[in-house]
Amino acid sequence: MNVRADIIKPPKQDIFKSGKFRSYLVQAIVLILFFGFVIWVIDNASTNMKANGIAHGFDFLWENSMFDIGYLPFIEHTPVHTYFHAFLVGLLNTILVAVIGIFFATILGFLVGIGRLSNNWLVSRFCGFYVELFRNIPLLLQLFFWYHAVLRILPRAKNSLQAGDSFFLNIKGLFLPKPIPEAGFNSVLMIFLLSIIAIIFLWRWAKKRQAKTGEQFPIFYSSLVIIILPIIFVSYLYNFPMYLEQPVLKGFNFKGGIRLIPELVALLLALCIYTGSFIAENVRSGILAINKGQIEAANAVGLKRIQILRLVVIPQAMRVIIPPLTSQYLNLTKNSSLAVAIAYPDLVHVFAGTALMQTGQAVEILAMTMAVYLSLSITISLLMNWYNKAIALQDR
């Protein structure tokens, strides 16, 4: 009996071997190592900066930057503007590239991705060739190719390549007509916004009606009418208050219109073509991911071809396509920092390049630059998580 009782008695707890203690110990060690490292780095940095006479703090942002920025589609930057102003200009230029790039890369990617699934042999081979070629060549190489090779053999302004009287391409860049609003333009804009609000209400009403009665409302055509007719009417009242300023050759260069500098054109070409090839793959795999039975079932319940596409194929494909698509958008935005290689004045070139060279305040400037990209990434991934939750399949 004594022996049995001895066995049943719980073994003495050895505090050093218990799992909880060990986990605390490991975490404490990791924390100490981590903070030790951080403190060591900060200490080194502050001694080094003192020794090299580098200022610290963000006061430099309000000093006059001593440089010009050559290309400014939005606001001017001259040496009397502050470094913070330069930061904003760089940020705007980055956003400009990102927005235009995302727009065209999406169109290109969707066209090619669908084209790759075409039953036309030539078209699908063409798209496949495009995807494989541009996906496997470094973006920077493509950028150099467009900027240093292709755009360099363009003609001078006098012999520009032109499309109609409005679009000119030459070694100084791409020239487009510039829309200039005239008196009354604001009213047209107001009417446009009102039409959009009206359409939103119409959609809601039509959806409710369909849920109640099962009847469908010709939503697409009625929306088209609502958006086009009032605008034409009001524009007519104000005698079409929009004027296109055409670029005109004056001397050695074009005046007027919008000028896209070669750096911007090369950057956009490279980014769109490169990212487009990735988007095409996402689109293709999204469409291929749809179960064949879905389309057969849609056929069986008697949906029309266009309805199958709109109600069955696209919603399901989009669920697969959108997450990788957003990460491609993010990549495009991050890759736009390659602008520094061809001296397009984006955030990295203006701020982490020129401003850093002038002030020497590497820590603050790089921290700000990284913070911009980081906050962008975090925002987008938060939105993505929210979206994924919203569209996830609801299990019964």
Next chain:
Amino acid sequence: MVQKPPTILTENEPLRKAPIVSIGIIDWLRKNLFSTWYNTIFTILGIYILYLAIPPFFQWAILDAVWSGEDRTVCEWYDENKVKYRAGACWLLIKVYFNFFTYGFYPDELQWRVNLSFIILAVATALMFIPNIKKKHYIGMFLFLIYPFIAFFLLSGNDTLGLDHVSTHKWGGLFLTFLLGSIGIVFALPLGIILALGRRSKLPVVRILSVIFIEFWRGIPLITVLFFAAVMFPLFVPQGVEIDNLLRCIVGLTVFGGAYMAEVVRGGLQALPKGQYESAQAVGLGYWRMMGLVIMPQALRIVIPGIVNTFIGLFKDTTLVFIISLMDLLLTIFTSNTNPDWMGFPFEGYIFAASVYFIICFSLSRYSLRVENKLMVSKQH
């Protein structure tokens, strides 16, 4: 069973037409190129584009091209009236600069050391891929643990071994590109595995630090990472310590690549069924032995395609080292274009570089596709 009455052709009934040919080249063309009216338009448009693009390119790149000669006058010359004439592609440029494109400024008489280190690498890697060789983990350990030191001594030189020192700023060309690319596997993958384990850890401190580390490096462009490496590293180390430019770049590429690898490996860890963990624990394995013997071998095998794809991305991204003025393949080509003796032939160099990158990346992506398909097949059975 009701028998269908046989159709009887009467004399007034017109004979049916013979069916359209459904075999051979005609049918293939009809089905694949001219099936509908818009497909016909696409086909004609496509043929027209090919007609516009292929013959002139062929003419330029092959027929009119210059393959040998002494200097640029064979590619571009002036007649007595100072009118410029130009042959097709000047591949002579590649020939002249071939050594530079391959080795950068590495001294000519020492280039055997570069070659030797790559031959060792190639042989060891090839042995890994031959199916019938046993004890592959020894080769793997050699590649990951011993080879980097051999390569380092061979490339940079060592006095006790009697090898002359070659400073890293002379390293360049394709050789440097390969070197930087292999960093992606040799250093970034182990770092990625550690980070992925950290992210899946039950210890909150370890997990949070790993998440912050991974998301930080994934959130910023590689260019800012390299900027960071170039201007901040010297500030972060004690005074008097000089960090080699190449080393800074390697550290930057490693943390950047490691963060991406970590996400790939995490995918593999998540894909493993829970039973694997539980049964490993049930037979009494501790954390490290469970991970090393049961979980990691399976998880890594699942994500081989992902690892290869990340590696391709890193390999392409090594071109960005221009930002800290390392002479990789792309920058040697850029340099050759700025040389006044050979200015004006940008296409040749870039096409050459593009073909090199394309061949490497394309074959790697095909490899990863094959592994993926193989894995899918084995999953189905």
